[in-house]
Amino acid sequence: MNWQKSLIDYKLFLKLERGLSENSVINYGLDIAKLINWIEENSIKESPISIHKERLQEFIYANVKTLNAASQARLISGLKGYFDYLVFEDYRKDNPTDLIESPKVGRKLPDTLSEKEIDQIIESIDLSSPQGERNRAIIETLYGCGLRVSELLNLKLSDLFFDEGYILVTGKGDKQRFVPIAPITQKFITIYIEQVRTHEEPKPEFTNTLFLNRRGAQLTRAMIFTIVRNHTQKAGIKKKISPHTFRHSFATHLLQNGADLRAIQQMLGHESITTTEVYMHVDRTHLAEVMNTFHPRK
Known part of the structure; x- marks a missing residue:
């Protein structure tokens, strides 16, 4: 087997x-391409089957000088995944990265907006233009349903099941899930569809796409970032905000108001509960309230 x-x-x-x-x-x-380039540059003869831990440590050491701790950890994680695959496929009997330690990286807590700040952003939108109605619906959907940007961009008219109170979301790996949608979010999407989108002429390939740009095509990730940045600045909020901040705020506010962590996991489309557990650290006062409310020896 060659590289x-x-x-x-x-x-x-x-x-x-x-x-x-x-x-x-x-x-x-x-990550693997970087390893392959290093092997070729140094005329190393070892294959994916024969390469050993010490050689991989040489490669990692050659890279750590230019990488921070998080990037080092990601590189080592990428190597581990690759050699796990070789073991899984019976190409190797062992994973040479098993005894290579990753640097300790603290978990960065996500930035969030308060409910008041989200209201300020919504109120800052100029609704006198068609783009204003669209942008309000976009931000309400990001926050109201906790969507990733890619999930928002790929929303279709046929994904809206308002009578049942759900939308069908296509997440990572094309995995689909139903996400509840609140009446207020339904209201703003409906206003956009009936008052703005119905008067636009979508390009043939985007006739089913929910959110369109002025040329009748699908919006880009960059455009969503621009919309969020502009309205955040207009609202006078100084935090560093991205579209993903609304997803974090969605999860944090649900947790603060007593939602079950498993339910939040399902709505966010997290494969592992560990990913969702980061929100347990955002507001430690919530943990104290849970203890005081539910522990038998309170």
């Missing part, structure tokens, strides 16, 4: 067996 062939097979495995998105597959592949 280039193994990388192609690994990326195919990530896509077909793991169901990862194209972006995730590319990012995992970059």
Whole structure:
């Protein structure tokens, strides 16, 4: 087995067996491509089957000088995943990265907005233009349903099940889930559809796409970032805000108001509950309230 062939097979495995998105597959592949380039530059003869821990430590040491702790940890994690794949496919009997330690990286807590700040952003939107109605619906949907940007962009008219109170969301790896949608969010989407979108002429390939730009095409990620940044600045909020901040705020506010962590996990589309548990650390007062309310020896 040579390095280039193994990388192609690994990326195919990530896509077909793991169901990862194209972006995730590319990012995992970059870590292995970096190792392959280093091996070729140094005329190393070892293959994916024969390479050993000490050689990989040389590679990691050659890179740590230019990487921060988080990037080092990600690189080592990428290598571990690759060699786990080789073991899984019976190409190797062991994973040479098992005894290589990653640097300790503290978990960064997500930035959030308060309910008042979200109201300020919504109120800052000029509704006298068609784009204003669209932008209000976009921000209400990001916050009201806790969506990723890619999920928002891919929302279709046929994904709206307002009578049942749900929308169908396509998440990472094309995995679909139903997410509850509040009446107020339904209201603003309906206003956008009936008063703005119905008067637009979508391009043929975007006739079912919910949110459109002025040319009748799907919005881009960059445009969503611009919309969020402009309205945040207009509202006078100094925090560093991205579209993902509304997703974090959605989860945090649900937790603060007593929602079950498993329910939040399902709504966010997290594969592991561990990913959702980061929100337990955002507001420690909530933990104290849970203890005082539910512990038998309170």
